[in-house]
Amino acid sequence: MRFADAVVPAEWATGELAHAExxxxxxxxxxxxxxxxxxxxxxxLSKTQxxxxxxxxxxxxxxRAVADVSSVVHAIGLLxxxxxxxxxxxxxxxAAACQETAAAGQLPVLLVDGAGDGSGDGSExxxxxxxxxxxxxxxxxxxxxxxxxxxxxxxxxxxxxxxFSHSTVDAYAVDVVLRDxxxxxxxxxxxxxxxxxxxxxxxxxxxxxxxxxxxxVRYWTRQYARLSGTPLDEIGPELAPRLRRGVLVSSAVxxxxxxxxxxxxxxxxxxxxxxxxxxxxxxxxxxxxxxFNMSHNRFRPEYATAVANLGQIGFCVLDVSDxxxxxxxxxxxxxxxxxxxxxAYYDTxxxxxxxxxxxxxxxxxxxxxxxxxxxxxxxxxxLDDAVNVPESAVRAATVGSTFRWTDGLDRSSWHLLTHVVxxxxxxxxxxxxxxxxxxxxxxxxxxxxxxxxxxxxxxRDVPWPWRPPAGHRS
Numbered sequence: 001m002r003f004a005d006a007v008v009p010a011e012w013a014t015g016e017l018a019h020a021e022x023x024x025x026x027x028x029x030x031x032x033x034x035x036x037x038x039x040x041x042x043x044x045l046s047k048t049q050x051x052x053x054x055x056x057x058x059x060x061x062x063x064r065a066v067a068d069v070s071s072v073v074h075a076i077g078l079l080x081x082x083x084x085x086x087x088x089x090x091x092x093x094x095a096a097a098c099q100e101t102a103a104a105g106q107l108p109v110l111l112v113d114g115a116g117d118g119s120g121d122g123s124e125x126x127x128x129x130x131x132x133x134x135x136x137x138x139x140x141x142x143x144x145x146x147x148x149x150x151x152x153x154x155x156x157x158x159x160x161x162x163x164f165s166h167s168t169v170d171a172y173a174v175d176v177v178l179r180d181x182x183x184x185x186x187x188x189x190x191x192x193x194x195x196x197x198x199x200x201x202x203x204x205x206x207x208x209x210x211x212x213x214x215x216x217v218r219y220w221t222r223q224y225a226r227l228s229g230t231p232l233d234e235i236g237p238e239l240a241p242r243l244r245r246g247v248l249v250s251s252a253v254x255x256x257x258x259x260x261x262x263x264x265x266x267x268x269x270x271x272x273x274x275x276x277x278x279x280x281x282x283x284x285x286x287x288x289x290x291x292f293n294m295s296h297n298r299f300r301p302e303y304a305t306a307v308a309n310l311g312q313i314g315f316c317v318l319d320v321s322d323x324x325x326x327x328x329x330x331x332x333x334x335x336x337x338x339x340x341x342x343x344a345y346y347d348t349x350x351x352x353x354x355x356x357x358x359x360x361x362x363x364x365x366x367x368x369x370x371x372x373x374x375x376x377x378x379x380x381x382x383l384d385d386a387v388n389v390p391e392s393a394v395r396a397a398t399v400g401s402t403f404r405w406t407d408g409l410d411r412s413s414w415h416l417l418t419h420v421v422x423x424x425x426x427x428x429x430x431x432x433x434x435x436x437x438x439x440x441x442x443x444x445x446x447x448x449x450x451x452x453x454x455x456x457x458x459x460r461d462v463p464w465p466w467r468p469p470a471g472h473r474s
Contacts, residue, residue: 314340
């Protein structure tokens with residue numbers, strides 16, 4: 001497909017553009033991957049989902065790289081030629097949604113002068129670009145699924161801003177792509193074969209892996225039957241947008257979670273999920289909790305370096321009827337979360353049909369339960385047994401924690417959602433609440449309480465219902 005057949009985002013209307021040429025095999029059309037099916041449906045149902053579906057990164061150009069504009073644009077062309085997923089668009093053909101990989105074409109690259117941004121290296125201009133380009137929804141049927149912008153200072157490209165559509169990549173694929181781009185910039189080429197692409201994954205899923213999907217569907221329906229289906233009580237009319245979202249950025253959470261993980265032999269993600277579950281479920285006094293978590297689905301060797309969207313939602317049921325302490329909760333959370341991850345690889349259309357066949361409205365069946373997604377970069381779960389920070393220092397760090405509101409969402413399958421992201425020397429915790437069931441003024445106290453629970457648990461156990469002593473709350 002030539003450049004004339006693609007779309008230049010409106011945000012680029014006044015910018016200078018270069019064009020990265022790519023050539024990569026043949027044009028191919030095929031079914032969507034299972035994760036793409038979820039993305040497509042979410043984008044169709046919600047006007048705000050792109051706030052989650054757009055993956056934003058800034059790559060500083062290595063000092064040893066040839067970094068004139070022409071060379072960097074050429075490197076981008078080589079990258080897109082290498083990875084078919086970066087030239088794959090999701091569109092409807094004959095009323096059926098599918099993905100289409102282009103054999104050749106041109107990708108627009110925005111050029112921005114960063115000399116006057118005050119940073120010296122264009123980093124401030126890059127931060128502004130990542131917001132502007134990342135906040136705009138992709139036109140998945142017409143636009144290429146990746147946007148590039150180059151920040152130029154004194155004739156040299158200093159920063160490469162990249163915004164990926166979640167339509168054909170996930171966070172793990174983004175890491176693969178950026179690693180390859182860095183190597184191409186340094187070496188001028190990359191001769192090793194690329195990993196599986198989105199089209200390869202779709203062929204596997206719609207063929208040999210159907211049995212895996214059937215197994216996951218059986219697991220989900222069996223686990224869901226254990227839950228009581230307790231309805232949520234609406235507290236009033238919903239606000240617009242329906243879900244309000246607040247963000248707590250905390251170095252104390254980052255330190256405490258690493259300390260707890262290292263001492264108990266679990267991952268940082270497990271610790272954060274346990275704390276979120278404790279605060280969401282403890283006050284309600286439930287015996288069984290329905291938890292939904294995001295799985296990267298990269299357990300298989302052929303998927304380790306795949307450039308595709310493989311992430312799907314896992315589901316597990318946690319039994320807390322014996323009222324365990326927080327330390328006792330950790331291995332239990334680890335085990336049920338692992339079960340959820342291992343059964344998070346399925347045909348989403350088949351899963352929907354299975355719930356509808358047993359009388360559940362798939363759109364609302366999960367509202368009473370909780371969703372957790374740790375989207376920190378790979379490596380954020382690494383254990384650090386050297387972490388041993390004095391309690392007074394960690395408690396003092398809570399003073400520097402900051403809370404802010406962020407853009408809301410117009411719909412979700414859950415009434416309470418937690419997202420975890422990397423922040424410099426900290427983590428960012430985003431809590432989203434459905435205003436039909438929780439008021440916005442509960443968001444900041446929930447996040448502050450979560451921080452306090454983790455700080456307390458870094459030094460001593462916390463009994464059910466997992467509330468830190470009042471004097472130790474943030």
